[in-house]
Amino acid sequence: MTTAAPHPDDGLRPIDVLTVVAVTDVTPSVRRVVLSGTPTAVAAAGPTVNLLVPRVGDAAPRWPRVAKDGRIVWPDGAHGVSLRSYTARRQDPVAAQVEVDFVLHGDGPAAAWATAAAPGALLGVAGAGALGDRPAAQLLLAGDETALPAISRILAAAPATSRGIALLEVAGAAEEQPLSAPDGVAVRWLHRGDTPPGESTLLADAVATIDRPEGEDVFAWVAAESAAVRTIRADLRGRWGLSRAQHHAIGYWRRGRAMSPAG
Ligand SMILES: Cc1cc2nc3c(=O)[nH]c(=O)nc-3n(C[C@H](O)[C@H](O)[C@H](O)COP(=O)(O)OP(=O)(O)OC[C@H]3O[C@@H](n4cnc5c(N)ncnc54)[C@H](O)[C@@H]3O)c2cc1C
DSSP states (O other): OOEEEOOOOOEEEEEEEEEEEEEEEEEEEEEEEEEEHHHHHHHSOSEEEEEEOOOOOOOOOOOOOEOSOOOEEEOSSOOOOOEEEEEEEEEETTTEEEEEEEEEOSSSHHHHHHHHHTTEEEEEEEEEEEEOOOOEEEEEEEEOOGHHHHHHHHHSSOOOTTTEEEEHHHHHEGGGOOOOOEEEEHHHHEEEEOOOTSSSHHHHHHHTTTTOOSSEEEEEEEEEEEHHHHHHHHHHHHHHHOOOGGEEEEEEEBBBBBBOOOO
């Protein structure tokens, strides 16, 4: 791992910079990038992670720095580094490696970076967050390809006694990935076929056919394109009557809009 150069006593610390060690295509549209860093940097890079994505081909990015309160302080002028949210599919501090699965959706700095990623390329990390899940007797998980890394972690960590369903919207059979889930949680793949991502109503339609399980020990976790998530959130709060503590429903991307401007 390299670290961006420190500045003299201005209270700002350098970000962690990870180095690509391997790149594999998990499915036609998902590329897994294995990154190495110090065990501490790897342990801190998830489960959700704020990535600093350099412009393709920029071997010496002008990284931001981080203030004591966690704020990202950008360098003056053009820097070409974009901030994007991702999920560490796997973190292994012993091997000092973290894996991130990028959807190659064709547009945007992060998708472009992943498309071009090769061993030796650099990626910055500026903080991490929680997945927002909570163990419960009855689980509803719903997401698209961008949520697959999170759902795989939630299923792997779920108590063996959990029951429920995981709904996963992908383009087709070639995009399905093996997932290990408790016996009582059914994994159902939904194929949107030729409908472009963000335009299908498959996930919301599937949730709409499911009745709320009995009891209060219920938790729903949803992440996908923002409009789909809005519809599902309204259904879960209305028809299912879930409280805020009983669900986490977050738009992971917005159709036709970059998540934040490129630097
Ligand atoms: C907490 C969190 C965790 C996430 N984890 C992952 C993850 O592990 N893997 C992952 O791939 N994504 C993940 N995402 C989603 C990812 O941050 C967005 O897809 C992001 O927009 C990608 O940045 P970009 O620079 O490629 O595209 P942007 O510059 O943000 O967008 C450019 C264009 O691409 C479109 N676009 C963005 N994403 C998609 C998509 N998936 N399909 C089709 N069009 C798209 C936008 O609508 C826009 O028109 C996560 C998001 C959040 C909030």
